[in-house]
Amino acid sequence: MLDVRNLSVSYGQHRALHEAALRVDRGEIVVILGANGAGKTTLLKAICGVCEGRVTGEALLEGEDLVGQPPHRIVEAGIALVPEGRGIFPDMTVEENLTLGAYADRARDEQRASLDRVMTLFPKLGERRRQVARTMSGGEQQMVAIGRAMMSNPSILALDEPSLGLSPLLSKDLFKTLRTVREAGLGLLLVEQNARASLAIADRGYLLDTGEITHEAPAQELLTDPAVQRAYLGGA
C-alpha cells in the first residue's frame, strides 16, 4: 500500500536520510528501530510532508507519489501522523481535539461518522468526551492523539515514539491500542524506543543506522537476532 523508494533527506549539507526504501501493507505493523539521531523522525516527517529538509525520492501510496505534496494533501491521500509529544490541545475537550483531526476533505463530510467510529474503537474516549485533555493521564492523552489522527480516516498511521514518557503499564495499554488500530485494517508505521514491546506486536521491522536502512526482517526474527538484542534490546 505504502511503497517508499530512494527517499533521501538533507538539512543543508547534512544528509540525514540516504535512499531509504520500505513498504507498509494493509493491516500490517512495521517498526523502525535506530539509535538517537539515526533519522527515524526525519523518515516519518518526509513521508508525511512535514520535513524541514530537502526531500527527494518517492513515497507511493496506492501508486500516487506524495513527495513534494503539501501535508494536507498527504492527509487526504490517507496518511496520518501522530507526532512525538502528541501535539494535542490541552485546554480543549477530548471531543474538540478529535474534531480538529477531521479537517481533510475526505473526513469533514463524515465528521459525525468518524467521531462515532473512533469512539467505538476507543470506548474510553467516548466516556471521556467532555473531559479537558490536560486533566487526562499520559496514556489517555496518547489515545486522544491517536484518535485524532484516526479522524481523517487514514489507511496508514505513522507514529513517532508513542510510548515515550508512559509508565510500563500505560505502555502496555498503548500497544494494545495499536493492535486494535491494525485490526481496523490500517497499516502502521511505528518509530519506537521500546524495541521489545514494538517488535512483539509488529509484523516486520527495519533497522536504520545513520540515515541508512541496513536490515529488514520479520519482527520475530529481529527479536531473536543477537546483534539486534545487543543494540536495541539491552543484551541477550
Ligand code: ATP
Ligand atoms: P531521536 O531518536 O533522537 O529523535 P531520530 O532517529 O529521530 O533521533 P532525527 O530527528 O530524524 O533522528 O535526526 C536525524 C539527523 O538529522 C540528526 O543528526 C539531527 O540532528 C538532524 N536533524 C533533524 N532535524 C533537523 C533540522 N530541522 N535541521 C537540521 N538538522 C536536523
